[in-house]
Amino acid sequence: MLTVQTPWLGLQLEPVTDLSDGSQHFRIAGVAENSPAWNQLREGDVVLRILAGRFSTGAGVAATAPLAVELDPVLNPKEPDSLPTFEHYNAFFNYQAQLSKILRYDIITLELGGRVVEINPAASRPYRQIPWSFWMSVGIGLSTLVIGSTILACREDSLPIRLVFWGCVGFYLTSVTHAVYLNRALALPEDIFRTLCFINHLGARMFAYTTVLITLVYPFKLTRLPVVKMAMLWVSLILINEWVQLINWPLHNFYFSSIVALAIGVSAMVVQWKKSRGRPVERAAISWLFLSIFFATATVVLLYLVPTIVEGEQVINLWMAQVAIFMMYAGIILGVVKYQLFKIEYWWRIAWLWLLGGITVFILDIVILALLDISTTVSLTISILIAGWVWFPIRQYLFFDRRDQPENHSFMTIVDSAFRFSDSIDDAWENTLKRIFTPLSISEVRDTDTKTCLVAHGQFLKVKSGSNQNTLLLQGKASGKSLFNQKDVKTVNSLRGVFNHIFELKSAEEEIYYRERQRIMRDLHDEVCPNLLDLSRKTQDSSLKAVALDTYELLRDTIYMMDDRKKWELEDLVFRWSARIQNRLKESKISADINRRFASNPGTVSASIKVNIERILNEITTNIIKHSGATRVWVNFLYANQHFTIEISDDGGCRSLEDIRRGNGLNNISCRLADLGSKLDMKVTHLPELNLHSGLSVSFTVDFADHANEEHISA
Numbered sequence: 001m002l003t004v005q006t007p008w009l010g011l012q013l014e015p016v017t018d019l020s021d022g023s024q025h026f027r028i029a030g031v032a033e034n035s036p037a038w039n040q041l042r043e044g045d046v047v048l049r050i051l052a053g054r055f056s057t058g059a060g061v062a063a064t065a066p067l068a069v070e071l072d073p074v075l076n077p078k079e080p081d082s083l084p085t086f087e088h089y090n091a092f093f094n095y096q097a098q099l100s101k102i103l104r105y106d107i108i109t110l111e112l113g114g115r116v117v118e119i120n121p122a123a124s125r126p127y128r129q130i131p132w133s134f135w136m137s138v139g140i141g142l143s144t145l146v147i148g149s150t151i152l153a154c155r156e157d158s159l160p161i162r163l164v165f166w167g168c169v170g171f172y173l174t175s176v177t178h179a180v181y182l183n184r185a186l187a188l189p190e191d192i193f194r195t196l197c198f199i200n201h202l203g204a205r206m207f208a209y210t211t212v213l214i215t216l217v218y219p220f221k222l223t224r225l226p227v228v229k230m231a232m233l234w235v236s237l238i239l240i241n242e243w244v245q246l247i248n249w250p251l252h253n254f255y256f257s258s259i260v261a262l263a264i265g266v267s268a269m270v271v272q273w274k275k276s277r278g279r280p281v282e283r284a285a286i287s288w289l290f291l292s293i294f295f296a297t298a299t300v301v302l303l304y305l306v307p308t309i310v311e312g313e314q315v316i317n318l319w320m321a322q323v324a325i326f327m328m329y330a331g332i333i334l335g336v337v338k339y340q341l342f343k344i345e346y347w348w349r350i351a352w353l354w355l356l357g358g359i360t361v362f363i364l365d366i367v368i369l370a371l372l373d374i375s376t377t378v379s380l381t382i383s384i385l386i387a388g389w390v391w392f393p394i395r396q397y398l399f400f401d402r403r404d405q406p407e408n409h410s411f412m413t414i415v416d417s418a419f420r421f422s423d424s425i426d427d428a429w430e431n432t433l434k435r436i437f438t439p440l441s442i443s444e445v446r447d448t449d450t451k452t453c454l455v456a457h458g459q460f461l462k463v464k465s466g467s468n469q470n471t472l473l474l475q476g477k478a479s480g481k482s483l484f485n486q487k488d489v490k491t492v493n494s495l496r497g498v499f500n501h502i503f504e505l506k507s508a509e510e511e512i513y514y515r516e517r518q519r520i521m522r523d524l525h526d527e528v529c530p531n532l533l534d535l536s537r538k539t540q541d542s543s544l545k546a547v548a549l550d551t552y553e554l555l556r557d558t559i560y561m562m563d564d565r566k567k568w569e570l571e572d573l574v575f576r577w578s579a580r581i582q583n584r585l586k587e588s589k590i591s592a593d594i595n596r597r598f599a600s601n602p603g604t605v606s607a608s609i610k611v612n613i614e615r616i617l618n619e620i621t622t623n624i625i626k627h628s629g630a631t632r633v634w635v636n637f638l639y640a641n642q643h644f645t646i647e648i649s650d651d652g653g654c655r656s657l658e659d660i661r662r663g664n665g666l667n668n669i670s671c672r673l674a675d676l677g678s679k680l681d682m683k684v685t686h687l688p689e690l691n692l693h694s695g696l697s698v699s700f701t702v703d704f705a706d707h708a709n710e711e712h713i714s715a
Helices: 086-103 132-154 159-182 190-217 227-244 256-275 280-311 318-337 344-371 376-399 411-418 425-437 486-538 542-562 570-587 607-628 664-675 704-708
Strands: 011-017 024-031 049-052 068-070 108-111 116-119 441-445 453-455 460-464 471-475 567-569 591-598 604-606 632-640 643-650 681-686 694-703
Touching (some): 049 086, 068 086, 190 227, 190 256, 425 471, 453 486, 460 486, 570 591, 570 607, 570 632, 607 694
Parallel strands (some): 591 632
Antiparallel strands (some): 049 108, 460 471, 567 604, 681 694
C-alpha cells in the first residue's frame, strides 16, 4: 500500500462562496481532536490565506511574506482529473506545489476572517485521523486484485481471463492512488502528486480497455486484428500525450479516452449479441456479461463522467463509482469465468428491467428540466409519475411471462395426453418431455448415473428414461431458444414421481388382464384342444378330420398370440419353418432349395410375429402347390441389421403379374404384413438355369427395430 508522509494541519476545510462579492474561500468545518491546531482554531473561522513563517498578530500580517497563498477552492479540487484542459491541470499542480512548500515550514500562519493564528504542522498524519473512504478504496482495490489473481491461477490459458486479471490490476492501481491523493489533508508535494496521477491514469486505461477487449474476444472473436497490441499502443499514446501535453482532446482531456472505450465496447456488445442468435449458452453468458458492464458504465458515465464534463462536479463520490466498477468485475467473474446457472435467464431479465426503470426516471428528469422552466423538485416529481404510470406497467407486462403460467405446465393435462393411448412407459415419458420442454432433439446415451442434471451449462438436460433402463439427453430447450435450468431439474424430478405412481397402477391393471388371458388360454389348451384331437382321431370322415386338425392348429396359434410375454428364438423358428415348407412341397412332388443366412444373432420374437409369419408362409406355400404348377422352389431366409427378409421363388412359368388373380389368400397376406409394418413385393423372374421357363418371386421384409419399443422383439 502506498503511503505519503507530508506535514499535516489536521483541518477539515469546506469551500464556500461569499454572496456579497462572489469570492470563494475555505471555511473551517471542524478541527481534528489533539491536532496541532486544536487549541488555536474554532469551527466557523474563515481561512483566507496560508503563509510561511511567524508573523506578529499585533501588527497584522506582513504584506511581504516569503510564501503566501490565497486559498482558492477552484484551484484545489479533490480530483485533478476533473479539470478539463492541461492549462487548468498545470495551474492546479503549481498551486499544490506552493501549498506543499509552505507546509514544510516549522511554523505557518493562517489569516482568518479577522485574526491571525500560528500553527506548528505535524510531521505526518496519524492513522486514526485517516477517513474511512481511504480504507474503503484500498480495500476494494485489494479485493479486486485478489479475485483476479485467483482466477488467473485457475485459468491462465484463457485470453478473457488474462484480460480480467490485468483489468483488476489496473483497477487496483487506480483505487490505491485515488485513496492517497483524494484523502489528502490539504496538499501533496508536486512530484509525488504527479506520479500518483500518472499511475492512476495508467490503471484507469488498463481496466477501461481490458473491458473493451473482453467484449471483442468473448464469447466470439470479432476480428482477426491484433486488438490487444493495438489497445496497448493506443493507451501508450494517450499516456505519452498526457506527459508531454501536446493535444487537448475534445470534450475533456482525461475522460475522452473513456468515452471512446465506451463507444467501442457498446458496439462490440451489439455485434456479440447478434452473433449469439440460436446459441443459448453463449446468449446467456453475453446477457450476464452485458448486464455487469452496463450497470457499472451506466453508473460511472451518468453520475460521474457526464456531470463532471458538463458542470465540473460529480453527482456521486468517487468511491461510489469504484464500488460500481467492483460490481462489474464481480459480475464478469460470476458470468464468464465460473459460469453458474442460478436461474440466470430469469434474473438478468429482472435486473435489466429495474435498471432501465431507474435510467428512465433519470432521463425524464433531464428532459423535463431542459424543456420546462421549473425547479428540480417539481421535475423529479413529474418524472416519477410518468415512470410509475407508463414505464412500470410496461415493465410488469414484460415481466409477466405467459409461458410460466400454471395451465401450460399442468402435470395432469400432460400425463393424460401421454397415456391417452397404450404407449410404453418410455414412449409416454419421452412424449411428456417433448410437451414440456419442446427440445431440439432427444437422444439416448450410455450413462450409469441416474441423477437428473444439467450438462454443458444448461444446453443439455440429462434424464433417465421412463423404464430407467436408458439415459435421455435433451438438447436445446424451447427449440434451442433457451437454456435448461435448475427449475427444469425440479420439474423433471416431480414429474418422475407422478409417472411412477401411474405406471404402478397401469402395471397392476395389465397384470390382472394377463392373469385372465392365462386362465382362458389354459381352458382352451386343456379342454378344447384335446377334444379337437380326439375328434380327428375318432372320425372316419377324411374331410372332417382335416377340418378338425386345421381348427386345432389355428386354435393353438391363437393361444400363442394371447400370451404376449412368451418369446421365441427366431433362428429356431426359421429351421422349423424350413422343415415344414420342405415337407409340404415334397408331398406335392416339388423340390425345395432353402438357404439361411444370419449376419448376427436375431434374438427372440413375440408370438404375434411368429404366428403372422407362419400363416403368411403357409398361404404362400399353399398357393404354390395349388396354382403355380411349379416343379422347383427357392426359399431364402436373410437377417442383417435387425431386418428379416424372406424371399420365395418358383419356376411355375408365370409370365406377367396380370395373370395372378387376387383372392382371399393374397388379401390375408397383405393384412398380416400390414400388421408387421411390411408389404408383399411380387415380380416375374427369368431363371437362367431353365431357359424355357419363367417364374414368380415374392418377398417381404420385417424391420425388427420398429417393433423393439413395443416389446415384440428383444436381443
